[in-house]
Amino acid sequence: MGYLSCNAESAIATCDTYNWDLRKKKKTRNKPVIKIKEFFYHQLASATNDFSAESFLGKGSHGSVYKAVLQDGKLIAAVKKTTFHIQPCTNCTSPAENEIEILSRIQNPRLVNLIGFCVDAKQNKLLVVEYMPNGSLYDLLHSSSRPPSWTRRVRFALQIAKAIQTLHSSNPPVIHRDIKSSNILIDENRNARLSDFGLALRGHVEDVKIKCTPPAGTLGYLDPGYLAPGDLSTKSDVFSFGILLLEIISGRNAIDLNYSPPSVVDWAVPMIKHGNFTGICDVRVGPPPDLTVIRKLAVLAARCIRSSVKKRPEISEVVEYLKEVRKRIESPRIWSHFQRRVEKFQQAVEVKHEVFDGSEELIKSSGRVSRVGSRRNRRVSSVSGAEYGNNVATSGGDDFVTRSKSIGSFGEIKMGTGSPLVRRRAPGVAVKMPVMMLSKSSSMGVLQSPRVVRCNNKRYVFEFGKRPNSRELEVSKLMISLDEKLEQEKPFVSF
Numbered sequence: 001m002g003y004l005s006c007n008a009e010s011a012i013a014t015c016d017t018y019n020w021d022l023r024k025k026k027k028t029r030n031k032p033v034i035k036i037k038e039f040f041y042h043q044l045a046s047a048t049n050d051f052s053a054e055s056f057l058g059k060g061s062h063g064s065v066y067k068a069v070l071q072d073g074k075l076i077a078a079v080k081k082t083t084f085h086i087q088p089c090t091n092c093t094s095p096a097e098n099e100i101e102i103l104s105r106i107q108n109p110r111l112v113n114l115i116g117f118c119v120d121a122k123q124n125k126l127l128v129v130e131y132m133p134n135g136s137l138y139d140l141l142h143s144s145s146r147p148p149s150w151t152r153r154v155r156f157a158l159q160i161a162k163a164i165q166t167l168h169s170s171n172p173p174v175i176h177r178d179i180k181s182s183n184i185l186i187d188e189n190r191n192a193r194l195s196d197f198g199l200a201l202r203g204h205v206e207d208v209k210i211k212c213t214p215p216a217g218t219l220g221y222l223d224p225g226y227l228a229p230g231d232l233s234t235k236s237d238v239f240s241f242g243i244l245l246l247e248i249i250s251g252r253n254a255i256d257l258n259y260s261p262p263s264v265v266d267w268a269v270p271m272i273k274h275g276n277f278t279g280i281c282d283v284r285v286g287p288p289p290d291l292t293v294i295r296k297l298a299v300l301a302a303r304c305i306r307s308s309v310k311k312r313p314e315i316s317e318v319v320e321y322l323k324e325v326r327k328r329i330e331s332p333r334i335w336s337h338f339q340r341r342v343e344k345f346q347q348a349v350e351v352k353h354e355v356f357d358g359s360e361e362l363i364k365s366s367g368r369v370s371r372v373g374s375r376r377n378r379r380v381s382s383v384s385g386a387e388y389g390n391n392v393a394t395s396g397g398d399d400f401v402t403r404s405k406s407i408g409s410f411g412e413i414k415m416g417t418g419s420p421l422v423r424r425r426a427p428g429v430a431v432k433m434p435v436m437m438l439s440k441s442s443s444m445g446v447l448q449s450p451r452v453v454r455c456n457n458k459r460y461v462f463e464f465g466k467r468p469n470s471r472e473l474e475v476s477k478l479m480i481s482l483d484e485k486l487e488q489e490k491p492f493v494s495f
């Protein structure tokens with residue numbers, strides 16, 4: 001047990017069916033013991049200046065929170081003083097007791113951890129928890145003069161998802177039931193931490209305790225499918241996380257009467273369905289430079305709030321997904337470089353489609369160009385019509401390939417007749433070849449081959465001026481895996 005001494009210890013130890021199972025107990029034997037300290041009331045009273053207004057941090061539905069300076073200033077903590085009890089059922093514990101029960105078994109850097117507790121004269125329990133000096137995510141999103149950047153938003157989302165994953169993966173699992181922005185506090189390193197375990201339930205869904213505890217949560221975040229105790233599952237937290245993610249993206253409240261419709265779900269989901277991802281972005285920061293980030297976040301949020309519990313992802317999947325998004329937003333330079341390359345290629349494809357009738361010809365002609373370029377130290381000026389394509393070279397005196405003034409690109413190509421590979425729109429019509437298909441190496445005028453990576457019959461051409469280094473190769477693999485995931489995501493956008 002984690003307590004040094006606690007009145008509730010024996011009660012928890014005897015009513016906790018998990019502790020009866022010796023096999024499970026053996027498994028946890030090597031776990032570090034969480035030391036929870038019991039404070040005297042007078043210690044907390046003096047540490048908070050008698051719960052003075054200066055020490056007051058905020059008020060919640062169960063009581064008030066005060067800043068406490070303990071151990072001669074060596075320990076700064078937050079003291080939660082319950083003002084009244086909500087006793088949901090005769091067997092159930094108070095929110096404070098519940099929080100002690102849960103947090104004395106789990107400690108994690110993603111959570112606002114329990115330091116100790118105190119029992120006052122009326123037998124009410126006061127909680128002593130880690131002090132979070134930078135307010136709540138609610139404050140940051142809704143009342144800060146400097147709204148968080150996209151990088152911070154993605155980091156917060158990942159940190160919160162990891163916190164929930166810690167709860168869901170503990171044995172037995174813990175379901176928080178009150179995931180919301182005011183319960184996400186920001187620590188001294190500006191990391192998001194999950195707090196307030198007053199409503200949390202620890203146990204398996206078939207356990208008596210969970211079966212007899214009536215539904216609870218906060219309006220706007222509450223899973224609409226959680227209507228009876230038996231409906232509770234870890235996916236209820238996933239639903240609330242989805243709402244929180246929409247709040248992080250849009251900067252608007254879960255329920256906000258300033259918007260029409262007031263519910264963030266009714267407001268955001270139609271836009272997500274129509275692919276209007278920028279429409280749900282917080283107007284104060286605008287969309288992120290890489291639009292894939294917002295698309296991915298929006299699709300993830302939409303998946304989390306699906307009405308079908310089974311179709312919602314597990315929180316572990318959410319964590320993995322957000323890690324990919326974080327990678328993307330945290331390496332914008334390499335991604336934007338990459339994006340520019342792909343965009344250029346796509347533009348080239350579009351131009352070629354306009355010029356030629358079929359994609360087959362396009363691929364053949366690109367392939368031809370890349371073969372020419374694949375030979376090292378070939379100068380563009382030396383690329384003959386024969387090298388560009390026999391058909392072009394042999395089609396008569398009118399067919400020529402010239403280099404434009406900008407070194408390393410093709411200028412105009414006049415197509416000959418009877419070309420089996422390159423079909424033309426109208427005989428003898430000069431067409432502008434896209435100049436971006438050939439890239440210039442550091443030694444001017446030298447062609448190098450574009451690298452072609454195939455994926456699911458798709459073709460990506462990455463035009464590196466030099467051999468791609470390991471980082472670039474890694475990024476190309478990542479991009480393909482992201483694209484494959486995107487393909488899988490498509491059906492999830494429908495509801």
Ligand SMILES: Nc1ncnc2c1ncn2[C@@H]1O[C@H](COP(=O)(O)OP(=O)(O)OP(=O)(O)O)[C@@H](O)[C@H]1O
Pocket residue numbers: 057058059060061062063064065078080112129130131132133135136178182183185195196
């Ligand atoms: N550990 C902490 N460190 C610093 N401030 C805290 C801490 N815990 C809570 N607070 C502050 O006290 C306020 C009230 O917290 P509390 O957890 O009691 O309620 P809440 O989460 O805001 O609302 P509810 O009780 O309805 O869920 C918070 O909004 C926050 O500003």
